[in-house]
Amino acid sequence: MAINAYLNFNGNCREAVEFYAEAFGTEKPQIMTFSDSPPNPEYPLPEEAKQMVMHARITVNGSDLMFSDVFPGMPFTAGNNISLSVMSKNIDEIKTYFNKLKEGGKVGMELQETFWSKCYGQVTDKFGIQWQFNHEE
Numbered sequence: 001m002a003i004n005a006y007l008n009f010n011g012n013c014r015e016a017v018e019f020y021a022e023a024f025g026t027e028k029p030q031i032m033t034f035s036d037s038p039p040n041p042e043y044p045l046p047e048e049a050k051q052m053v054m055h056a057r058i059t060v061n062g063s064d065l066m067f068s069d070v071f072p073g074m075p076f077t078a079g080n081n082i083s084l085s086v087m088s089k090n091i092d093e094i095k096t097y098f099n100k101l102k103e104g105g106k107v108g109m110e111l112q113e114t115f116w117s118k119c120y121g122q123v124t125d126k127f128g129i130q131w132q133f134n135h136e137e
Contacts, residue, residue, distance in 0.1 A: 004063065004064040004065070004066055005063075005064075005065050005066070005082065005084055006065075006066040006067070006068070007065065007066070007067050007068075007082070007129060008067075008068055008069070008070050008076065009053075009067065009068070009069050009070070009076075009127065010069065010070060010076040010078065011052060011069055012069075012127065013052065013053035013056065013067050013068060013069040014031060014053050014056075016067060016127045017029045017031065017053070017056040017058065017067045019126075019127075020058060020060075020065065021058050022100075023097060023100040023101055024058070024060045024061075024097060026058045026059060026060060027058065027059070029056045029057065029058050029067075030056065030057065031053055031055075031056045032053070032054050032055045032056065033050065033051050033052060033053060033054055034049045034050060034051075034052050034053075034054045034069075034071070035049075035050040035051065036054065037054060046072055048072050049071060049072050052069040052071075052072075053067060053068055053069045054068060054069075055067070055068055056068070060086075061086070061088065065084075078127070078128030082129065082130065083130040083131070083132060084129065084130070084131050084132070085131075085132045085133075085134060086131065086132070086133050086134070087134050087135075087136045088133075088134075088135065088136065089135070089136055089137070091118065091119045091135055094111065094119050094121075094133045094134075094135055095111060095119075097133065098111055098121050098123060098131075098133050101123050101125045101131055102123045102125070103126065104125070104126030105123050105124050105125040105126045106123070106124045107121070107122070107123050108121075108122035108123060108124060108130075109121050109122040111133065116134075117134050117135045117136075118135045118137075119133070119134075119135040120132070120133065120134050120135065121133045
C-alpha cells in the first residue's frame with residue numbers, strides 16, 4: 001500500500017510542480033490541464049481554467065506527489081492542511097533538498113541534531129507547503 005500526497009494550488013500549480021521536480025532532481029513532470037479533458041457541453045470550461053493544471057505527478061525517492069490547481073471558484077487555503085515528511089539515510093541529500101526548498105520560503109527550524117535524529121529541520125516553502133526533513137538511521 002502506498003500513501004500519496006496530493007497538493008492543491010491556486011493557479012500556480014505548473015510553477016510549483018516544475019519547482020519541486022527541479023528541487024528533488026526528478027523526471028520532467030507530465031502535466032494535464034483542464035482543457036485536456038473531454039469537453040462537456042452541459043458544463044463549458046471557463047476560459048480562465050483552460051490552462052490551469054488538472055493533474056500532475058512526480059516521484060520523489062519512491063513516493064508519488066500529485067498536484068492540481070483548484071478549479072476557479074473553489075475554496076483554497078495555502079499550506080495549512082498538510083505537512084510532508086522527507087525521510088532519508090543521506091544527510092547530504094537532506095541538506096540539498098532543505099536548502100532548495102527554503103529559497104523564497106520560511107525556515108521553522110534550521111537543520112540540526114535532535115534527540116530523535118542526527119539531522120532534522122522544518123521549512124515552509126514559497127508556495128506555503130510545510131516540509132519536515134528527518135534523517136533515519
